[in-house]
Amino acid sequence: MATHLQDVQSVVPPSSPQPLSIGLRKAEPRRLSLSLLIALVVGSMIGSGIFSLPQNMAASAGAGAILIGWLITGVGMLSLALVYQTLSNRLPAMDNGVFAYARALGGDFLGFNSAWGYWISAWIGNVSYLVILFAALSYFFPLFGEGNNKAAIAGASVVLWSLHWMILRGMRTAARANALTTVAKVVPLLLFIGVLIASFQRETFMVDFWGTPALGSTLDQVKSTMLVTVWVFIGIEGASVFSARAAERANVGRATVIGFVITLILLIAVSLLSLGILRQPELAALKNPSMAGVLEAAVGPWGAVLISIGLIISVGGALLAWTLLAAESVFTPVKEKVMPITLAEESTRSVPANALWLTNGCIQLFLLLTLYSSASYLALISLATSMILLPYLFSSVYALKLTWQGETYAGHRALQVRDMAIATVAALYCGWLLYAAGPKYLLLSALLYAPGSLIYLGTLKTRQGQPLSGPETGVLIIIWAAAIYAGRMLWSGTLTL
Helix, strand or coil: CCCCHHHCCCCCCCCCCCCCCCCCCCCCCCCECHHHHHHHHHHHHCCCHHHHHHHHHHCCCCHHHHHHHHHHHHHHHHHHHHHHHHHHHHCCCCCCHHHHHHHHHHCHHHHHHHHHHHHHHHHHHHHHHHHHHHHHHCCCCHHHCCCCCHHHHHHHHHHHHHHHHHHCCCHHHHHHHHHHHHHHHHHHHHHHHHHHHHHCCHHHHHCCCCCCHHHCCHHHHHHHHHHHHHHHHCCCCHHHHCHHHECCCHHHHHHHHHHHHHHHHHHHHHHHHHCCCCCHHHHHCCCCCHHHHHHHHHHCHHHHHHHHHHHHHHHHHHHHHHHHHHHHHHHHHHHHCCCCHHHHCCCCCCCCHHHHHHHHHHHHHHHHHCCCCCCCHHHHHHHHHHHHHHHHHHHHHHHHHHHHHCCCCCCCHHHHHHHHHHHHHHHHHHHHHHHHHHHHHHHHHHHHHHHHHHHHHHHHCCCCCCCCCHHHHHHHHHHHHHHHHHHHHHHHCCCCC
16 A cells, blocks of 8 residues: 655644653654564454454344444444554654544644543553453353452452563563464464354354344444444554554554454454354353353363463453553653653653553552442443544544645645545544444543543643633533533432443
8 A cells, every 4th residue: 555655744733832852762762563563453452352252242233233233343444444544654753643633633632632531441441351351260260250359359450560560671572472462362263263164054144134123123233233343443543552662654554454454354253153153142141251152162162261261361462462552642642741741751661651550550440449340341341442432533533634634645636535535434433433332431431531631731730821722621611511410320320330
């Protein structure tokens, strides 16, 4: 795919304050190769979600609706992957696209909220990873129960802080470890797909193809698949987040698209082939990780053992990838003075140490809260997914604005039209996701966005002459109005996680 690097120009809002230069890695060499970036993208997308995908998809949809859901998700996520590729190629000076593109679109406050929402999504996702990791370990060690009892939380805490100390040894060391676990997790997935192809029953796949009446209309079924399919693709922007550490900027876009294609093939194969082994009601009744139940039905008990081991390896790698992404997502905005300066500190090995401590501290707190909450794995991933929808939408709308105005496209009208079409599809897809998510998780998201605005306002005190603009004040009022409304609903019991 042509990159047209000769036409690349840096587009930074003229009103942007000068970035910080103290204590940051301005002269640090870029070190992450294409293969390591691809591993970060694939490793962050393939975590626990794919191992629970057969049950999660079949819980509220038949085979026909699932096929439609994958078609929508495939086109939408491909367009989003191409958006990140295009923006990284045409605007190589922008670090951490999730933050930078939102900031270029609507100013500092929008950029802050994008980074804040992405960061929260990342560490909440890690909480769900730790819960399902120890739920999988309970197959071998029953004392861990469903992954959220005292023994499981104690074990999860040990895993969390072990990863913490490994990352402090250096980002490249952690990235290499992630690459190894990415390869290790793909092997059992390929074996699973091979076995299911050999065991596939067309008659089983066609039973109640459009779902039973209890599942509702086809549209309702398709909507029900949306947050699940988005969850398993979260991480598609991983290379963009790490753009400042890439050996070559062009590799950021390449890694995004290559990682997406690899993951899409694996996800579709796992979810659809499972419907040829067990019927929809049988899949819906499976305990997660449901891939274990599917393979056990196909080959016997050893199949469940294999998948449980694969899940443990996979989640361990995803935890590492997402801890890296979470810390990086709040570290980069410090340079633009929209995050507290205390997060700027790096270790001697160029690791964003304070951002890492903050991230893992929040994960530890939420792990403890799971002891007293009935929140399920699906509820956690739905909340994590809803938090990331707005950052995705901001990136897509910014790409649409860039192509509409023609910035960086002088003399390349055909390329501009193509990229505008891709950005339009991505923006419409993100809007559809917000609709499919429904008001529940958007209101819960407001409760998590609201505290972030206080941090931003506190940061503004260190920036003379940088008050909130009129539109930013309007966004602040909307966030807090939604948060207060959600709080009242939680108090009354009409809104629950």
